[in-house]
Amino acid sequence: MAIRYGCFFSYAHGRYELMNRFKNALSDAIRCYLEPYFDNENELFIDTEQLGGGDDIDRRIARAMCESVAMIMIYTPKYESHPYTRREFAAMQLLEAERSQWYELPSRLIIPVIMTRHPDRLPAQIAESAMYVDFSNFTMATGDMMANPDFLPDLKKIVDRIAMHYEYQKKHMPASHNCNQFVLPDVPPAWRDIPDTTFPKI
Numbered sequence: 001m002a003i004r005y006g007c008f009f010s011y012a013h014g015r016y017e018l019m020n021r022f023k024n025a026l027s028d029a030i031r032c033y034l035e036p037y038f039d040n041e042n043e044l045f046i047d048t049e050q051l052g053g054g055d056d057i058d059r060r061i062a063r064a065m066c067e068s069v070a071m072i073m074i075y076t077p078k079y080e081s082h083p084y085t086r087r088e089f090a091a092m093q094l095l096e097a098e099r100s101q102w103y104e105l106p107s108r109l110i111i112p113v114i115m116t117r118h119p120d121r122l123p124a125q126i127a128e129s130a131m132y133v134d135f136s137n138f139t140m141a142t143g144d145m146m147a148n149p150d151f152l153p154d155l156k157k158i159v160d161r162i163a164m165h166y167e168y169q170k171k172h173m174p175a176s177h178n179c180n181q182f183v184l185p186d187v188p189p190a191w192r193d194i195p196d197t198t199f200p201k202i
Contacts, residue, residue: 003169004067005045006034006162007111010088011074012081013048022115022138023074029146029155030072030162037163058184065091066179069166070109072158075132076116080123083187089125090188102172107131109165111158123191133157 009027014020023046031043045064065071071092079085089110096109112132114122126132133154138145145151 002067003041003069003166003173005064006030006038006041006043006069006166007045008065008068008071008088008092009044009046009074010071010079010085010092012076012078012085014078018140019076019115021140022135025138025142025145026072026074026113026135029151030158032146033155033159034162037159037166041166061088062091062182062184063179066095066182069169070111070162072111072113075112075114075122075126077118080118080125080191086191087184087187090185091182094185095182099169102174103168106164106168107161111161113158120192125191131157131161 007030009023011023012019014023027044027046034043045068047061065088071088073079073085073089092110096105099105099109108130110129112126112129114126114132114134114136115138117134117136121127135151135154137150142148146155
């Protein structure tokens with residue numbers, strides 16, 4: 001298997017402009033700054049761009065994740081409430097465990113990018129991560145992300161991490177590795193307890 005994508009984008013789909021604009025702004029910025037590091041690979045895999053109507057979605061997603069160097073997860077409270085995005089997160093954890101057998105991982109392969117914070121607290125999956133970036137100050141009034149000094153330092157962290165793992169994986173990936181064998185795991189449990197919304201009994 002050869003590396004095909006620099007990064008897999010994992011995110012909850014949105015119907016309105018803010019979520020879509022954030023995803024597009026972030027993807028444009030990552031592509032811009034990641035391109036110089038790659039040979040002929042695509043910088044990103046984004047399902048809305050690369051999946052067709054007749055595709056076996058689970059199979060294509062699993063293969064694309066396996067062919068990606070790392071994963072950017074765009075965190076919103078909606079992300080953790082969706083079974084499929086939690087499934088993608090769990091899938092990349094499996095790939096991370098596999099790749100840790102190839103080389104000593106200098107950092108995690110899942111890069112959390114916070115778009116919107118949970119009103120309670122971040123889930124442990126992010127809060128306990130060694131590195132996440134907080135872009136929750138992004139609004140409809142925000143200008144071009146890739147040229148905005150508020151975002152540039154964190155964009156550099158993201159790009160540097162992907163580029164580093166790209167070099168490690170090119171060097172250490174077994175020649176026999178076959179992404180056709182990778183499948184998505186079952187849907188994992190919810191990331192936090194579901195609150196009891198029933199009224200107290202008197």
